[in-house]
Amino acid sequence: xxxxxxxxxxxxxxxxxxxxxxxxxxxxxxxxxxxxxxxxxxxxxxxxxxxxxxxxxxxxxxxxxxxxxxxxxxxxxxxxxxxxxxxxxxxxxxxxxxxxxxxxxxxxxxxxxxxxxxxxxxxxxxxxxxxxxxxxxxxxxxxxxxxxxxxxxxxxxxxxxxxxxxxxxxxxxxxxxxxxxxxxxxxxxxxxxxxxxxxxxxxxxxxxxxxxxxxxxxxxxxxxxxxxxxxxxxxxxxxxxxxxxxxxxxxxxxxxxxxxxxxxxxxxxxxxxxxxxxxxxxxxxxxxxxxxxxxxxxxxxxxxxxxxxxxxxxxxxxxxxxxxxxxxx
Amino acid sequence: xxxxxxxxxxxxxxxxxxxxxxxxxxxxxxxxxxxxxxxxxxxxxxxxxxxxxxxxxxxxxxxxxxxxxxxxxxxxxxxxxxxxxxxxxxxxxxxxxxxxxxxxxxxxxxxxxxxxxxxxxxxxxxxxxxxxxxxxxxxxxxxxxxxxxxxxxxxxxxxxxxxxxxxxxxxxxxxxxxxxxxxxxxxxxxxxxxxxxxxxxxxxxxxxxxxxxxxxxxxxxxxxxxxxxxxxxxxxxxxxxxxxxxxxxxxxxxxxxxxxxxxxxxxxxxxxxxxxxxxxxxxxxxxxxxxxxxxxxxxxxxxxxxxxxxxxxxxxxxxxxxxx
Ligand SMILES: Nc1ncnc2c1ncn2[C@@H]1O[C@H](COP(=O)(O)OP(=O)(O)OP(=O)(O)O)[C@@H](O)[C@H]1O
Ligand code: SF4
Ligand SMILES: [Mg+2]
Numbered sequence: 001x002x003x004x005x006x007x008x009x010x011x012x013x014x015x016x017x018x019x020x021x022x023x024x025x026x027x028x029x030x031x032x033x034x035x036x037x038x039x040x041x042x043x044x045x046x047x048x049x050x051x052x053x054x055x056x057x058x059x060x061x062x063x064x065x066x067x068x069x070x071x072x073x074x075x076x077x078x079x080x081x082x083x084x085x086x087x088x089x090x091x092x093x094x095x096x097x098x099x100x101x102x103x104x105x106x107x108x109x110x111x112x113x114x115x116x117x118x119x120x121x122x123x124x125x126x127x128x129x130x131x132x133x134x135x136x137x138x139x140x141x142x143x144x145x146x147x148x149x150x151x152x153x154x155x156x157x158x159x160x161x162x163x164x165x166x167x168x169x170x171x172x173x174x175x176x177x178x179x180x181x182x183x184x185x186x187x188x189x190x191x192x193x194x195x196x197x198x199x200x201x202x203x204x205x206x207x208x209x210x211x212x213x214x215x216x217x218x219x220x221x222x223x224x225x226x227x228x229x230x231x232x233x234x235x236x237x238x239x240x241x242x243x244x245x246x247x248x249x250x251x252x253x254x255x256x257x258x259x260x261x262x263x264x265x266x267x268x269x270x271x272x273x274x275x276x277x278x279x280x281x282x283x284x285x286x287x288x289x290x291x292x293x294x295x296x297x298x299x300x301x302x303x304x305x306x307x308x309x310x311x312x313x314x315x316x317x318x319x320x321x322x323x324x325x326x327x328x329x
Numbered sequence: 330x331x332x333x334x335x336x337x338x339x340x341x342x343x344x345x346x347x348x349x350x351x352x353x354x355x356x357x358x359x360x361x362x363x364x365x366x367x368x369x370x371x372x373x374x375x376x377x378x379x380x381x382x383x384x385x386x387x388x389x390x391x392x393x394x395x396x397x398x399x400x401x402x403x404x405x406x407x408x409x410x411x412x413x414x415x416x417x418x419x420x421x422x423x424x425x426x427x428x429x430x431x432x433x434x435x436x437x438x439x440x441x442x443x444x445x446x447x448x449x450x451x452x453x454x455x456x457x458x459x460x461x462x463x464x465x466x467x468x469x470x471x472x473x474x475x476x477x478x479x480x481x482x483x484x485x486x487x488x489x490x491x492x493x494x495x496x497x498x499x500x501x502x503x504x505x506x507x508x509x510x511x512x513x514x515x516x517x518x519x520x521x522x523x524x525x526x527x528x529x530x531x532x533x534x535x536x537x538x539x540x541x542x543x544x545x546x547x548x549x550x551x552x553x554x555x556x557x558x559x560x561x562x563x564x565x566x567x568x569x570x571x572x573x574x575x576x577x578x579x580x581x582x583x584x585x586x587x588x589x590x591x592x593x594x595x596x597x598x599x600x601x602x603x604x605x606x607x608x609x610x611x612x613x614x615x616x617x618x619x620x621x622x623x624x625x626x627x628x629x630x631x632x633x634x635x636x637x638x639x640x641x642x643x644x645x646x647x648x649x650x651x652x653x
Contacts, residue, residue: 224385224416226421226495230409
């Protein structure tokens with residue numbers, strides 16, 4: 001088990017180095033940081049001084065090594081736009097994005113999986129048909145449109161929920177949370193639905209089609225022939241067998257939630273990393289952009305690792321090598 | 330009173346081009362402790378008969394007529410909730426392919442314990458103990474150590490033994506075994522059949538044994554039903570059906586078998602093919618292929634009638650008809 005995790009982490013290192021290289025190339029060659037930082041008027045001496053201060057006069061490979069070294073230590077330099085350490089900016093914005101993404105993911109799973117199971121079992125009931133129509137809307141409407149429609153109904157027309165911002169937040173040392181105030185929770189509802197909608201309907205459709213497949217299998221027929229309860233068959237034997245493909249997609253989708261959060265955060269002016277990124281792209285704030293890129297890469301690597309571990313937990317066939325050595329045939 | 334009575338069972342599939350009648354008036358009994366063999370060409374309706382009895386017809390297939398009685402009470406019209414305690418506890422089932430009939434994600438012990446506890450009020454410990462006993466009874470070596478192993482850790486033959494344990498662990502009165510050895514290696518088929526026969530004899534369980542192997546039927550069954558195109562062509566004690574088949578179709582199946590001592594090989598091919606469900610001829614379904622066909626066969630459908638020791642659906646045995 002430990003060896004498995006270690007090997008997966010080692011495998012992830014080249015991936016991160018490649019992404020790091022792209023982030024670095026962005027850093028070094030897109031736009032001219034010196035011009036951006038100095039503004040319109042500067043002397044040649046000022047320029048040279050800044051170039052040396054930023055280390056831009058050193059050989060390429062040295063610059064890259066320095067970049068990696070700094071990145072490993074959480075140091076991504078200063079934001080051009082705000083002239084503050086990028087790591088500090090990101091840490092400030094991270095809680096908002098994480099709370100939004102986790103809420104959206106929970107919503108997508110807690111609603112999507114039961115709906116998928118239900119529509120898989122009661123294929124032809126009116127409720128199932130309703131869910132399917134609903135899911136079609138969720139899959140096909142673009143995120144920003146869902147957000148705008150939700151704002152239109154619940155914020156503008158009904159006035160029940162705020163249309164932007166994060167509400168009141170509470171500071172817990174380094175973490176700011178909106179989960180502890182009423183206005184924070186209210187502000188979270190619409191963005192979380194907007195962000196989770198696509199994933200929710202995708203999960204529902206996936207679980208449904210996997211359920212249909214599994215329910216036709218011989219082992220389900222045999223479980224029925226043994227008189228097991230419907231609950232045990234549907235939620236035990238069948239659902240568990242749908243998990244392996246579902247975990248794969250869901251894992252990737254949850255990573256995608258962070259990427260999608262850019263749109264949602266823009267629509268709702270949610271003060272998270274997505275909004276930070278959009279603001280940074282506008283003024284070519286390269287250090288923020290490359291740090292964001294690396295962070296997302298690390299996130300995907302972590303999710304992949306978790307997905308692999310979940311496979312391992314769900315499917316005994318993957319544990320074959322370990323068991324058969326001790327089991328004895 | 331027989332343990333199981335199937336009376337005039339009819340199974341239909343509604344399709345876009347009309348209703349397909351896949352089983353057409355099947356009637357037979359199985360007595361307590363008896364082994365009824367069921368043979369017939371592919372598509373004759375053997376599996377459907379088993380599925381109808383245990384209430385596992387796949388929609389849109391449905392019982393369109395007749396009745397099924399277990400211990401004298403009807404089970405074909407029960408709700409799902411009323412049928413559930415019968416499945417596994419009164420009627421067990423063994424399927425063809427042990428590679429696909431076990432849930433790959435649950436250990437065999439868990440599957441056994443769940444089945445046992447569904448039907449018997451046993452504590453976790455007692456149920457597990459019972460599961461170990463069953464694994465021992467079906468001949469899994471080192472059962473106590475292997476109980477937490479997963480299906481993929483067993484060979485095909487061992488898995489079918491586990492399937493047999495699962496089918497019998499709530500001690501059903503009847504077990505329906507649909508080609509239990511077809512998917513297995515030839516070298517272990519006989520062992521599995523012997524195991525099934527031994528266990529059911531010990532527990533007094535009746536068996537409906539579907540197979541293509543006449544040798545297996547001859548060795549294990551008490552009576553045999555020969556199916557053709559969704560109907561029973563002939564039914565009777567196995568020796569008589571094999572030695573002195575009455576129905577021309579059975580005769581063709583048995584070929585020129587000299588005696589029971591010679592192992593009978595797979596069903597012999599008869600000229601022509603069994604009709605599709607959409608094109609079952611009027612009268613006797615076998616008439617286009619029958620060497621002894623006569624006028625009446627093409628117009629009237631023969632029901633099962635006395636034909637010496639066995640019963641055959643053939644006009645040759647109509648009272649007053651000249652025996653050919
Ligand atoms: N879902 C279905 N729709 C239409 N016809 C079906 C369906 N399932 C089975 N049938 C028909 O019912 C008939 C009997 O099938 P069954 O599976 O009982 O045959 P069998 O005797 O068990 O054959 P085999 O030896 O191949 O297992 C076949 O002609 C088949 O085409
Ligand atoms: S009824 Fe006629 S056609 Fe059918 S088996 Fe008997 S003789 Fe042959
Ligand atoms: Mg069959």
